[in-house]
Amino acid sequence: MLDPAPRLSEHFPPATAEQWRELVEKDLGDAGLEALSDTTYDGIRIRPLYHRGDRPEGELLRALPAEAIVHKGDDPRGRRGRVWELRCNQSHPDPDVVRLHIEQDVHGGATSIGLRLDVRALVGERVHPAAPDRGVVVHHVSDLLRCLEGVDLGALPVHLDAGAAYHAAALALSSVWDERGVDPSRARGGFGADPLHALSRDGVLLESVPDSLRALADLAGWTAARCPQVCAVAVDTESYHLAGAGPVDDLAFAMATGRQYLGALVDAGIDVDTAARQIELRMSVGTSFFRSIAKLRAAHRLWARIVEAYGGSEPARALRLHVRLSERVLSRRDPWVNLLRNTVANFAAAIGGAHGTSPVPFDRALGESGELGRRIARNTPLILAEEAHILRVTDPAGGSCFTTSP
Numbered sequence: 001m002l003d004p005a006p007r008l009s010e011h012f013p014p015a016t017a018e019q020w021r022e023l024v025e026k027d028l029g030d031a032g033l034e035a036l037s038d039t040t041y042d043g044i045r046i047r048p049l050y051h052r053g054d055r056p057e058g059e060l061l062r063a064l065p066a067e068a069i070v071h072k073g074d075d076p077r078g079r080r081g082r083v084w085e086l087r088c089n090q091s092h093p094d095p096d097v098v099r100l101h102i103e104q105d106v107h108g109g110a111t112s113i114g115l116r117l118d119v120r121a122l123v124g125e126r127v128h129p130a131a132p133d134r135g136v137v138v139h140h141v142s143d144l145l146r147c148l149e150g151v152d153l154g155a156l157p158v159h160l161d162a163g164a165a166y167h168a169a170a171l172a173l174s175s176v177w178d179e180r181g182v183d184p185s186r187a188r189g190g191f192g193a194d195p196l197h198a199l200s201r202d203g204v205l206l207e208s209v210p211d212s213l214r215a216l217a218d219l220a221g222w223t224a225a226r227c228p229q230v231c232a233v234a235v236d237t238e239s240y241h242l243a244g245a246g247p248v249d250d251l252a253f254a255m256a257t258g259r260q261y262l263g264a265l266v267d268a269g270i271d272v273d274t275a276a277r278q279i280e281l282r283m284s285v286g287t288s289f290f291r292s293i294a295k296l297r298a299a300h301r302l303w304a305r306i307v308e309a310y311g312g313s314e315p316a317r318a319l320r321l322h323v324r325l326s327e328r329v330l331s332r333r334d335p336w337v338n339l340l341r342n343t344v345a346n347f348a349a350a351i352g353g354a355h356g357t358s359p360v361p362f363d364r365a366l367g368e369s370g371e372l373g374r375r376i377a378r379n380t381p382l383i384l385a386e387e388a389h390i391l392r393v394t395d396p397a398g399g400s401c402f403t404t405s406p
Helices: 017-031 097-108 141-147 165-178 195-201 209-226 238-242 249-268 272-277 290-310 335-352 370-388
Strands: 085-090 112-116 156-159 189-193 228-238 279-285 320-324 354-358
Touching: 085 097, 085 249, 085 320, 085 370, 097 112, 097 141, 097 370, 141 165, 141 320, 156 165, 165 189, 165 195, 165 209, 195 209, 195 228, 195 238, 195 249, 209 249, 209 272, 228 249, 238 249, 238 279, 249 272, 249 279, 249 290, 272 279, 279 290, 279 335, 290 320, 290 335, 320 335, 335 354, 335 370
Parallel strands: 085 112, 085 354, 112 156, 156 189, 189 228, 228 279, 279 320, 320 354
Antiparallel strands: none
């Protein structure tokens, strides 16, 4: 019979924070402990060490995700046994090129498809496929059918980003599902309706903000009734993040927008649980690993409080969160460093509680990414999941006093 594993704690005396502080100050000399501290752009002081005493009493004992839904997700298994959605985004203007890229991505392990559509084409302007990259040029349903040729639409979710033309995009994708014989109850994905993000990013809406919110609610109600596995609404903070928003600003914009959309859906007669399930949050993270984890875990907590305030049930408070690497951290010079940045972002997203990620190719800042860049970007989260085994751990950041401390 094998001897039981040794307990190291029995052979070493416990170390206190005060002992650590004394040793560090001795090594730092005149610089003092403040040399290891930092202040974020949001004015938050980051200390060099966090410990159990920094958390409210009993907080760390809530270990299982289902017992702490506001930080850790909606499943007591946490990340274990779950499918991590790998969403590869497409924005090349030519539908035939997009079809080829989708084929390569799906063959290479992608489990979801993201399409950014050119708003001009959706509203009836004639746009040549060789035009500057502002999204996939879809003038007609046939163009979208060409993009998705050969894709099993009953198995792979399709998520759209169509800016202010989200209604036209939703109609086109619904027509594709009908044309391909996909039962609406099996259709999966999202229409990405996000008028406030479209206004901040593109500076234009097709109608007034109040009318846009009413249209948003109409689309969400129709989607919930006809396509129960499709999410109609997105809350995307990319435009704020690329403009320089820090984690606090990013969260503030996200929650303010999400609350506005949730209120619009409830005011339109949709019950709060159904309304909450119609909203997906899309956030960007940079290369500040621990701060990214803290931001994402805070998003879970804040969203749960908003849904709770509207009277939503506990399961409805679980946030549907999708994360991507921020393009503001990509380097054009020596772009190979972006491989590390993509790895950090995907790792932080998984630990922070994201349901899926959109990897960004290392050569994205140089223009249209090549096949090598797209392949390595896809493989990065796959390696984290299958070889680093982060999906085999219930909650990798469970018990962390740094990423969850106030």
